[in-house]
Amino acid sequence: AQKVTQAQTEISVVEKEDVTLDCVYETRDTTYYLFWYKQPPSGELVFLIRRNSFDEQNEISGRYSWNFQKSTSSFNFTITASQVVDSAVYFCALSEADNNAGNMLTFGGGTRLMVKP
Amino acid sequence: EAGVAQSPRYKIIEKRQSVAFWCNPISGHATLYWYQQILGQGPKLLIQFQNNGVVDDSQLPKDRFSAERLKGVDSTLKIQPAKLEDSAVYLCASSLLGTTSFGPGTRLTVT
Numbered sequence: 725a726q727k728v729t730q731a732q733t734e735i736s737v738v739e740k741e742d743v744t745l746d747c748v749y750e751t752r753d754t755t756y757y758l759f760w761y762k763q764p765p766s767g768e769l770v771f772l773i774r775r776n777s778f779d780e781q782n783e784i785s786g787r788y789s790w791n792f793q794k795s796t797s798s799f800n801f802t803i804t805a806s807q808v809v810d811s812a813v814y815f816c817a818l819s820e821a822d823n824n825a826g827n828m829l830t831f832g833g834g835t836r837l838m839v840k841p
Numbered sequence: 842e843a844g845v846a847q848s849p850r851y852k853i854i855e856k857r858q859s860v861a862f863w864c865n866p867i868s869g870h871a872t873l874y875w876y877q878q879i880l881g882q883g884p885k886l887l888i889q890f891q892n893n894g895v896v897d898d899s900q901l902p903k904d905r906f907s908a909e910r911l912k913g914v915d916s917t918l919k920i921q922p923a924k925l926e927d928s929a930v931y932l933c934a935s936s937l938l939g940t941t942s943f944g945p946g947t948r949l950t951v952t
Contacts, residue, residue, distance in 0.1 A: 728883075766945075767930065768943060768945045769934075774939065829886065829941060833881075834882070
């Protein structure tokens with residue numbers, strides 16, 4: 725069975741601080757995908773990144789960066805120089821490899837990030 | 842490209858009443874999902890369709906929940922009768938080539 729754990733339920737930082745959101749996953753699959761989604765107060769889930777289990781290269785997109793460590797089954801997300809607009813709930817998710825029937829996502833419990841001005 | 846559309850956005854009903862939610866996925870997306878998100882938790886899959894066939898409904902409480910996807914496009918999710926614990930946001934999503942897009946959700950309150 726697949727499982728995603730986000731141990732930090734809530735994080736509060738002051739604007740311009742860096743913050744890292746942790747994600748640990750469990751799966752028996754050798755091929756899988758990892759995701760991060762952002763859920764702002766409006767409620768809609770916004771896709772941030774998808775990472776293939778065979779690609780352990782870290783990725784950077786603007787102020788966002790992701791660190792995938794297969795050895796520790798972790799896929800952590802760092803926001804550099806946080807801004808008030810980053811305040812949201814962030815979800816890490818896992819799916820098995822692509823097949824003709826799509827990808828069911830298993831979500832973690834989410835981390836609520838509050839960025840104070 | 843238009844996103845996943847859902848209606849209504851909000852619904853308040855009394856327990857034991859019935860309710861239905863509608864979803865229109867992104868054009869061309871063969872796979873459609875319904876997720877339930879209880880307050881303070883991550884979304885949980887209820888049912889997955891591939892075109893108009895069910896791929897996975899193992900977590901759907903079939904004694905009260907039903908879903909259909911006629912003609913492989915729009916989908917409806919029904920709850921009959923509703924219980925207090927069904928209060929949640931119901932998210933519809935569709936996917937193509939491994940990336941899943943979510944709709945705005947329907948917030949259901951059962952009183």
